[in-house]
Amino acid sequence: MASAWTRIHQELSLPPGPLTFEMIERATKEIDGERDDLDWKRILPKKPEVGFWSEFAKDVAAMANARGGLLVYGVRNDRNIDGVNPDEVATEHLYKWLRAHTQPFVGGVDMYLLQSTDRTKTVLVVDVPASPMAPHFVLGTSSRDKEQQAFAVPARFTDHTTWLSEHEIERAYRDRFARQEDAGKALDRHIAETREVVLGEGDRTAAWLIVVSRPSRPLPLLVPDPQRHEAAAAMSGALSTAAKLRGDFGGTSPMREALTGSARVGLRRWTDGNFLTLAGPPAGRLAMVELHHDGTVVYAVDVSSLAYRAKAPVGLQVPVEVQIVQNGICDAVALAHETARTRHLNSSFDLLATIVRDSDSHQEGLTRRFPGFIAVLERRRGVFEVPKEGRCPVAMRQTPYELAPRAGIADLLAAAQSLASGLINQFGIELHLT
Secondary structure: OOOOOOHHHHHOOOOOOOOOHHHHHHHHHHOOOOEOOEEEEOOOOOOOOOOOOOHHHHHHHHHHOOOOEEEEEOEOOOOOEOOOOHHHOOHHHHHHHHHHHEEOOOOOOEEEEEEOOOOOOEEEEEEEOOOOOOOOEEEEOOOOOOOOOEEEOEEEEOOEEEEOOHHHHHHHHHHHHHHHHHHHHHHHHHHHHHHHHHHHHOOOOOOEEEEEEEEOOOOOOOOOOOOHHHHHHHHHHHHHHHHHHHHHOOOOOHHHHHOOOOOEEEOOEEEEEOOOOOOOOOOOOOEEEEEEOOOOEEEEEEOOHHHHHOOOOOOOOEEEEHHHHHHHHHHHHHHHHHHHHHOOOOOOEEEEEEEEOOOOOOOOOOOOOOOOEEEEEEEEOOEEEOOOOOOOOOOOOOEEEEEOOOOOHHHHHHHHHHHHHHHHHHHOOOOOOO
16 A cells, blocks of 8 residues: 655655655655665566566565665666556566565555656556565575575665575564564553543543554654644544444444544643543543554543433443443544544554443442443433343453554444444443444
8 A cells, every 4th residue: 555655755855645756756856866765676577587586576575674665666777767668567467476475475565657747757666564574585496496495584774685694584583573562562551551541530430431543553763743733633534434433323422522622732642532621520421532643542431421420220330331332432443544544644553442440449339349330221311221131241351453544434334333342242232223
């Protein structure tokens, strides 16, 4: 998938957005030399010969093993653009060579043609993301030993490709496993930090829905921090997107009632909501949104307050309003999507949803073991009932989901339904749709 922020954008001081032929043309004149994430190529990749490396696979793997970048075909060493013949560009063959000559396969590579305004010149751009599966080996065969494959690990360094030594390969594997472990830990860490904030500063008797989303692939170092107007645009866009998702759920958006319309600065993040404000306790339920500079989105909302005020028949259990869980998850999924769209992020997103409570009981009669959460359904305005088939879990399991990049409404709805079902089913009831 085409990156919206590349070395060319950075060197030319351009905002994130699609790459154009005019930008390539400017880059050939204004960027002196090559970079580890920008490589000019004069001619199209050739079909690999028996007994030789696939140069194309080597170049792609080298960038994937570093921090990703662009291969631009049709540009001479002196930076003059000769272009390529678009009729000779067969991207299906290029992908086939990648599959045959790299291990593991380098995913996420995007290939596209850019043409000059007068249609006289065309370049092929191969956009290679930094790979979470690095190191990638390139494979070669010989006509004598067809079943035997030699392999090596290339990597881009400054303006050339080098080959990793044994200890560098070992370190690359350790880095891969550490990234995979850190991804899960990062989500758990955000859940824990948000839990501490909302339960420490909010209504300690309430249950809270917390949803965290995070790019599966770390943002490139070149990506600038989001500005206030970008955060505001993401939140505003999320309200519209969430409204489309709630068509299957019904009800209103907790986020719409909580947002102030003016994002506030935080610790490497933008925040909004009616939580921790100077105006004092709000009349409605508490909610909080955080858009972190690294692409992480945190959403938290109190899912008990209306049931408490309506004196729902919950006994000593902590009520969880099913409708608010569903609508809150729609808000959170929409926020993840709109944050990616506004900031031109091309990564998939890992989402994690859970429901938490205060570890210390503050309700009368709860001096012993926590009696559990209890699901409540709002049958009509301010009137709640407890499903007879329900159960009262003492602890809620976290529900994960992976959201594809540039997901459509159907994909977003599937994510919302999966997360909502994962939480609501723990009460022994099915997802409640209108």
